[in-house]
Amino acid sequence: MTVPVLQINQVSKRFGHYQALSDINLTINQGDIFGLIGENGAGKTTLMRLITQLSPLQQGQITLLGATGQHYQQALSHVGAIIESPAFFKKLTVAENLKLCAIQHGLPASPLVKQTLAFVGLTAKANTKAGHLSLGQKQRLGLGLAILPQPDFLILDEPINGLDPEGIIEFRQLLKQLNQERQTTILISSHILTELYQVSTRFGFIHQGRLIQQLSKAELDEANQAGVLITTSMVAQAAQILDQAHYKSLQVLDDQHLLVQQVDVNPAQINQLLVSAGVAVTAINQRAGSLEEYYTSLLKKEGRQ
Amino acid sequence: MMINQIRADFYRQRHTWGCYLTVLLTIIFSAVITARESVGGIMINGTDLLQRLESSRWTVLSGLQSATLSSSVLLYGYLGIFVIVVGYEFSQSTYKNTLISRISRLQFIIAKFLTLFLDLLRLVLLYYLTAFLTGKIAGRAWGESLPTLLGHLGMMILTVAFFMNVIFGIGLLLLILTHSTVIAAVVIAVWPLLISLLGMATKWSWLKYFDFMGTAQQITTQTLVTIKFGPIIGTSVGLIIVIIVGSTIAIRHQEL
Numbered sequence: 001m002t003v004p005v006l007q008i009n010q011v012s013k014r015f016g017h018y019q020a021l022s023d024i025n026l027t028i029n030q031g032d033i034f035g036l037i038g039e040n041g042a043g044k045t046t047l048m049r050l051i052t053q054l055s056p057l058q059q060g061q062i063t064l065l066g067a068t069g070q071h072y073q074q075a076l077s078h079v080g081a082i083i084e085s086p087a088f089f090k091k092l093t094v095a096e097n098l099k100l101c102a103i104q105h106g107l108p109a110s111p112l113v114k115q116t117l118a119f120v121g122l123t124a125k126a127n128t129k130a131g132h133l134s135l136g137q138k139q140r141l142g143l144g145l146a147i148l149p150q151p152d153f154l155i156l157d158e159p160i161n162g163l164d165p166e167g168i169i170e171f172r173q174l175l176k177q178l179n180q181e182r183q184t185t186i187l188i189s190s191h192i193l194t195e196l197y198q199v200s201t202r203f204g205f206i207h208q209g210r211l212i213q214q215l216s217k218a219e220l221d222e223a224n225q226a227g228v229l230i231t232t233s234m235v236a237q238a239a240q241i242l243d244q245a246h247y248k249s250l251q252v253l254d255d256q257h258l259l260v261q262q263v264d265v266n267p268a269q270i271n272q273l274l275v276s277a278g279v280a281v282t283a284i285n286q287r288a289g290s291l292e293e294y295y296t297s298l299l300k301k302e303g304r305q
Numbered sequence: 306m307m308i309n310q311i312r313a314d315f316y317r318q319r320h321t322w323g324c325y326l327t328v329l330l331t332i333i334f335s336a337v338i339t340a341r342e343s344v345g346g347i348m349i350n351g352t353d354l355l356q357r358l359e360s361s362r363w364t365v366l367s368g369l370q371s372a373t374l375s376s377s378v379l380l381y382g383y384l385g386i387f388v389i390v391v392g393y394e395f396s397q398s399t400y401k402n403t404l405i406s407r408i409s410r411l412q413f414i415i416a417k418f419l420t421l422f423l424d425l426l427r428l429v430l431l432y433y434l435t436a437f438l439t440g441k442i443a444g445r446a447w448g449e450s451l452p453t454l455l456g457h458l459g460m461m462i463l464t465v466a467f468f469m470n471v472i473f474g475i476g477l478l479l480l481i482l483t484h485s486t487v488i489a490a491v492v493i494a495v496w497p498l499l500i501s502l503l504g505m506a507t508k509w510s511w512l513k514y515f516d517f518m519g520t521a522q523q524i525t526t527q528t529l530v531t532i533k534f535g536p537i538i539g540t541s542v543g544l545i546i547v548i549i550v551g552s553t554i555a556i557r558h559q560e561l
Contacts, residue, residue, distance in 0.1 A: 015560075052405045054561040077407035087398040089317060096320050103313040105406060106306070145402060 011060030035200030080151035086142020090131030335435035364448025368440035392486035
């Protein structure tokens with residue numbers, strides 16, 4: 001059963017004459033890693049600020065963990081967030097910042113600080129002043145502060161900005177770990193779409209203050225024809241063999257190409273299966289779904305409308 | 306949540322060297338002015354007492370009274386505490402972490418106000434205790450019976466801390482309205498002088514209700530007639546309510 005963590009209904013936001021958000025409707029379910037995609041000024045941060053009440057709601061309704069109105073503040077205690085940039089006291093050490101966070105939430109500091117330091121990989125930097133950390137380490141500390149109270153819902157606004165490639169990979173692993181081990185639902189925005197594709201299970205595209213599309217990763221992959229592309233002169237036979245072997249979503253593209261629209265299959269196994277059945281395979285390639293391509297084509301469509 | 310916030314603020318202060326420096330400066334300042342029998346500060350109504358202090362032999366009581374006359378100087382010294390408790394939250398945007406939690410805007414403001422009051426109370430306590438001990442170490446007479454003197458001491462500590470906190474409260478409201486620590490700190494620093502100068506220039510009698518440090522000096526040096534005490538305290542309490550409610554409304558409607 002899907003349990004909604006966040007429901008946004010008809011939310012609009014205006015700054016003077018500027019319409020920042022228009023009639024946003026969005027639902028994020030428990031366990032989702034929801035990637036929010038949009039160009040600068042599209043309204044991603046504004047939406048996140050509305051959810052966290054850092055910006056007053058003007059129109060519409062937001063339900064967080066089943067709570068609205070007076071109970072919303074209570075629900076916020078189950079949310080961790082990094083909005084715009086991680087905030088911490090620069091003159092306190094990493095461990096002191098985390099302990100301060102534990103005190104603020106009325107939580108026992110001793111086990112949580114240690115666990116969080118280990119989780120975000122900052123144990124070695126525990127006694128370093130936060131102001132002396134590298135950009136990547138600051139992002140980790142920001143994440144540590146957000147996850148220390150063990151939130152059910154994590155909101156991350158551009159958390160991988162400025163991270164080096166190694167840092168990005170580590171950050172991705174941290175998010176997946178949080179989602180899988182602690183069942184934390186995550187709303188994340190990023191300009192690095194390849195990274196967002198790697199980590200997210202659902203996507204929302206926001207353009208000029210409007211949420212123009214929401215779709216799951218499977219839907220995105222289908223739209224992008226992601227999967228394993230087989231080149232062979234015996235397409236019909238290959239399709240029959242794979243069908244009998246219970247491969248799903250087989251698509252004959254032309255008389256030379258067959259697409260297995262599944263991203264979690266092993267091309268080597270397919271190759272072995274076909275060759276052993278006497279099908280000559282000319283080429284076999286893993287085709288990744290490109291979020292950039294999909295996003296660009298979506299924007300072009302929007303531009304035409 | 307409010308208590309947690311106050312505990313967190315004190316934890317942060319325990320790990321900030323500026324707080325220890327403030328404590329040290331308080332002790333040094335108090336000890337020096339009491340030992341050297343020197344008085345300094347911004348005052349309008351304290352001149353009579355000042356003349357009395359200069360012409361008479363100093364006792365422990367007169368040491369405490371002179372400490373009160375110099376207490377306006379403490380405002381400058383304690384600006385650092387204001388910056389640490391409230392200013393850093395806004396300059397380093399850490400209020401975002403705090404407000405995305407169970408604490409309400411009203412609880413956040415009250416917690417900050419109470420933290421400032423508790424800080425001022427313990428610093429002013431230290432200031433007067435140093436003056437008290439310095440006077441005694443210097444071999445001076447009590448100047449009053451010891452129980453009466455201790456009563457005066459308690460009254461002085463509470464009064465100076467309370468009125469100083471009203472000025473800090475004005476700073477808190479300004480900081481929330483403007484998000485500028487500089488504006489808030491400047492207003493706190495110049496408030497006694499500003500009110501004094503305005504009072505001299507305009508002769509507006511109602512300004513005395515906003516001369517918080519002057520009132521503290523008059524109450525603690527027993528020059529303020531008891532009958533005037535009520536309206537002045539009432540104005541200050543009313544102003545505190547306006548500060549808390551105003552700050553809460555402002556922060557609720559702001560883009561943070």
